[in-house]
Amino acid sequence: MSDRADSHIHLFNPGYIVELPASCRRIRPDETTLYEALAKQHNIKQALVVGYEGEEAYHGNNDYLASLIPTHPWVRPVAFYANPASITLKSLEFRREQGFVGVSLYQFDQTEARLNAVPESIWRWLSDHRWLLSVNSTAEHWLPWQGILRRFPDLRLLISHLGLPKAPATPDQAADNLATITALAKFPQVFVKLSGFYALSTPAHDYPHRAGWPLVPVLLDQFGPDRLLWGSDFTPALEFVSFPQTLDVLQYIPGLDPDSRRRIEGGNLIQLLKEVSTTQP
Numbered sequence: 355m356s357d358r359a360d361s362h363i364h365l366f367n368p369g370y371i372v373e374l375p376a377s378c379r380r381i382r383p384d385e386t387t388l389y390e391a392l393a394k395q396h397n398i399k400q401a402l403v404v405g406y407e408g409e410e411a412y413h414g415n416n417d418y419l420a421s422l423i424p425t426h427p428w429v430r431p432v433a434f435y436a437n438p439a440s441i442t443l444k445s446l447e448f449r450r451e452q453g454f455v456g457v458s459l460y461q462f463d464q465t466e467a468r469l470n471a472v473p474e475s476i477w478r479w480l481s482d483h484r485w486l487l488s489v490n491s492t493a494e495h496w497l498p499w500q501g502i503l504r505r506f507p508d509l510r511l512l513i514s515h516l517g518l519p520k521a522p523a524t525p526d527q528a529a530d531n532l533a534t535i536t537a538l539a540k541f542p543q544v545f546v547k548l549s550g551f552y553a554l555s556t557p558a559h560d561y562p563h564r565a566g567w568p569l570v571p572v573l574l575d576q577f578g579p580d581r582l583l584w585g586s587d588f589t590p591a592l593e594f595v596s597f598p599q600t601l602d603v604l605q606y607i608p609g610l611d612p613d614s615r616r617r618i619e620g621g622n623l624i625q626l627l628k629e630v631s632t633t634q635p
């Protein structure tokens with residue numbers, strides 16, 4: 355089995371819940387212990403842990419992730435910022451010293467104004483250090499990234515959950531629904547995570563998520579297999595599907611040959627993580 359790497363997981367303390375009642379938070383075993391066991395089972399060597407503090411229940415997640423780095427070498431976290439305009443060079447250097455490898459942004463409101471308010475020195479730092487920008491966004495909110503990437507084409511933008519497009523009603527609509535995402539394919543350091551397929555399905559547990567299948571050939575054609583990354587979306591996905599299903603869904607999607615799958619499931623992200631500038635050994 356080839357080495358794998360997961361481009362999108364979350365680790366919370368206490369655990370994640372949304373659909374389930376609070377009493378169902380995963381505390382024993384905690385999410386980190388559970389994921390570590392799953393990683394060994396599925397030969398996952400590295401995981402990009404997406405920081406998130408957008409709700410009160412998850413405040414302090416950056417610091418929690420920092421506490422895991424010294425004892426969990428597979429934890430490669432990206433630090434959450436509620437507003438990209440709030441990023442400072444001091445905070446980036448601090449997180450870099452802790453072992454973070456990038457920035458996590460959730461942009462669904464005032465995206466253009468917020469991105470344009472980011473000083474050029476921040477974009478330059480992120481580009482120079484080859485940090486990963488894991489971004490959750492959708493539809494027209496991807497458009498402002500074109501202006502940023504024209505000025506800083508080496509920024510490594512990782513588009514989460516296929517860009518959260520609307521699931522196409524027919525295969526012919528897939529290209530239209532992905533237009534704001536594929537417009538970024540001309541920038542060579544933009545990657546797309548094949549993650550969160552359950553979010554495209556109705557109901558969300560409708561595995562193997564046929565509603566999302568037509569989107570992948572479009573992404574494969576525009577980005578190629580070297581710029582697609584598998585992500586489990588652990589633990590949110592576990593409210594709807596099993597962990598193996600987050601991985602095995604790729605085997606059902608037309609157009610993904612075994613060699614492409616191997617790269618998407620691990621090789622591409624492993625290479626990106628090798629290139630990130632950190633202060634960790």
